[in-house]
Amino acid sequence: MLSLENISANIAGISVLRSITVQISRGSIVAVVGRNGAGKTTLLRLIMGFLPGHGGRVLLDGADMAQAPARNRARLGIGYAPEDRALFPTFSVEENLRFPCEVIGMPRRAVDERLDETLTIVPELALMLARSGATLSGGQGKMVALGRAVMAGERLVLLDEPFQGLAPVLAQQYGASLERLHKARPKLCVVITESNRSLLKDIPTQTLVLERGELQAGEAAAAAVH
Ligand SMILES: Nc1ncnc2c1ncn2[C@@H]1O[C@H](COP(=O)(O)OP(=O)(O)O)[C@@H](O)[C@H]1O
Ligand SMILES: [Mg+2]
Structure with missing residues (x-):
């Protein structure tokens, strides 16, 4: 469980x-919706450890993450797909996918297994493995960023506005991947931000509304955002 205190x-x-x-229980897919500038990206970056010195506590399965620097998030089982994807253009897609696991020293065989699992969850990536990160379209880059987050995110996956600007076919594939992820890892927490709630369709199991940096309470607030 992820607890923000x-x-x-x-x-x-x-x-x-x-x-x-807020508490985000295991096995849930939580949408954080809010207008541009509401603080969605800041919230994910804070959970990732990129904003040291903030107030409050972030706990993952009861452990305070304040002491863990951002580079250790993959070791904690946290995967992150930032809004701008941030892939390495000189790496192949496969190297981009393996990177967060390799950087924490995961044994080669474990990374191979993680890659096999990731390719069953995001099968579109299988055809792209040898391509260089620089040759991908924006939408393909988002699929790779999802795969990379799935590689690292055994316990928690954070996705920042993944559906924004995604062509309908890719959005459908992305949604199907999230369903497979949910089935493959029933204890995983997934947090997805979006400014346009309708893009998420019925994927989230819970929706939180962020307005000017504050969480709005209850379903009435959630229903007010479209
Ligand atoms: N590095 C930064 N420098 C200055 N202001 C920032 C920075 N990052 C975010 N902000 C401000 O924080 C607020 C929330 O931004 P952000 O978290 O990016 O919102 P969202 O992702 O919901 O669009 C905005 O008002 C934005 O201008
Ligand atoms: Mg943002």
Whole structure:
């Protein structure tokens, strides 16, 4: 379970996240929806450890993550697909997928197994493995970023606006991958941000609404955002 306890963040003197407290149980796919500038990316970056010095606590299965630097997140079983994908253009797709597991020193055979599993969850990647990261379209890059997050994210997968700008065919494939991920790892927590809630269709098991850095309470708030 992922617990956020009284999370606050200030960037350049502006309060970007305010007193966020929420628990995300194992096996859930939680959508965080909110307008541009609401703080969605900041929230994921904070969970990833890129915003040290924030207020509050982030606990994963009861363990406080404050002491774990961002580079250790893969070791904790956390995978992250940032909004801008951030793939290595000089690496092949396969090298991009293997990277977060290799960087934490996972044995070769374990990485091979993780890659096999990832390719059953995102099968479209199998045909792209040898391509260089630089040759991918934006949508293909998003699929690879999903695969990379799945490689690392045994316990928690964070996806930042994955459906934004994705062509309908790719969006459908992306959604199908999330369903397979949910089945393959029934204890996994997945957090997906979106500014356009309708793009998520019925994928989330729970929806949280973020407005100007604050979580809005209850389903009434969730229903108010489209
Ligand atoms: N590095 C930064 N420098 C200055 N302001 C920032 C920075 N990152 C985020 N912000 C501000 O924090 C707020 C939330 O941004 P962000 O988390 O990117 O929102 P969202 O992902 O929901 O669009 C915005 O007002 C944005 O301008
Ligand atoms: Mg964002």
